[in-house]
Amino acid sequence: MSGALKDAIRVERPAKTLRELALDKVREAIVNGYFRPGDRLVERDLCAQLGVSRTVVREVLRHLESEGLVANLPNKGPIVAQLDIDEAKQIYEIRGALEGMAARLCAERRSPEIVAALEESLAGIRNSYRDNDMAAVLTNTSSFYHTLFTMVDRNVAWGVVNLLTVRINHLRSMTIKTERRGIEGPLQMSKIVDAIRRGDGEGAYRAALDHVAAASAIAEAVLSAKKPAE
Amino acid sequence: MSGALKDAIRVERPAKTLRELALDKVREAIVNGYFRPGDRLVERDLCAQLGVSRTVVREVLRHLESEGLVANLPNKGPIVAQLDIDEAKQIYEIRGALEGMAARLCAERRSPEIVAALEESLAGIRNSYRDNDMAAVLTNTSSFYHTLFTMVDRNVAWGVVNLLTVRINHLRSMTIKTERRGIEGPLQMSKIVDAIRRGDGEGAYRAALDHVAAASAIAEAVLSAKKPAE
């Protein structure tokens, strides 16, 4: 997106199409558990609940399908995708590779602004943990990684990470609630920031890897504990 | 996908919906240049060309949009996504990170089957270059990386790489045609295989990085040479 200044006085109309609004609604409903994994998503029911036409609902379902949040059973229709434990581990692994890459780049850039921005997000996370506001923990964590990627202009990688993250979002909300995660999580993230501050690319890479590895381990424990019960 | 043996005798019906067929058609048309970047994709025209209804076309367009192959201009409609040079470099970088990761895992696995499978794909690439069959070069290269990922059960990462690869597909078809690429490309890939054979994870990682770095450099040269002319 070039020419940021040129369209500064643009009218800024809503611009969101009905479809995008519906998409966000349904995605959010899946992510925060209103629709449970395995639930059927009946088109005509969704039409009624969203107050939009079937065309829109279908397009939304297709979009979510390509995001991996919805699966389509042949001759049965769409359901909320099940998250299997192996896939979750793979997602964490990919995040590790990409976040490690971004952290290394940040360290090599040696820019005080990056460190400052990361510190700010990190402080937000600590505050949110202190206030026991788990939703805020999630958004601040996202913002931490968002700056990590965007400060070195890696918006594509950020998009990939985001795409993968929604698929494990309910896992994330479980892992952050784990005992001790409120201390260790921010600690690991501050190690990333420290390495970036001293320009230690390899160290930043390792620290980022460690952080997602810890999250992955917790997720695996949570998931394998839940699977037999289900 | 578990239980591979259980459904060995499944009837295997076509099961492809009209939408999926249309999706493949349009994606292929974009990837191999029938639709050029920036071309408008007029819904009703596509209906006529594909012989399907607007419902189907719209769902297909939404799907391709979420794949990044199609962009939607507000109040103007869908066009074939432009590939800007920075984005292409980012995509190559991500591929490097993920393919490097997969190569490292393959090396650490120390399995003769992996080496054999990779050798086979590599031989296919060499033959295709010899026969000057560039389409075959592309498919064999894909198959090389496909085995790299799937032999260590990294299907999610493979999916990500695939998703990104379609966006730079016309670049790929240009890079492989470059002078000397027919020699250096397979050479670099054989270095990956060699490292895997001797179980050298770090070496495999580096070799994979080198390979995409070379491709990225060529792509950048091709793209920056083309941009002013356009």
Added chain:
DNA sequence: CTACAGTATCTGGTACGCCATAATACGATT
């Protein structure tokens, strides 16, 4: 030659209808 109005084009969105398939319930036959 310019300004303006009218028009064509196209997407976004909606409503409705038809068909195919799968599952279930029901009824008949042996």
Added chain:
DNA sequence: AATCGTATTATGGCGTACCAGATACTGTAG
């Protein structure tokens, strides 16, 4: 009574017609 065939229902897949709003084009009047 058990089994087999059939009707019903629910649902997705697909098509068509229609309208509103935005944009691009065009022709005409001044």
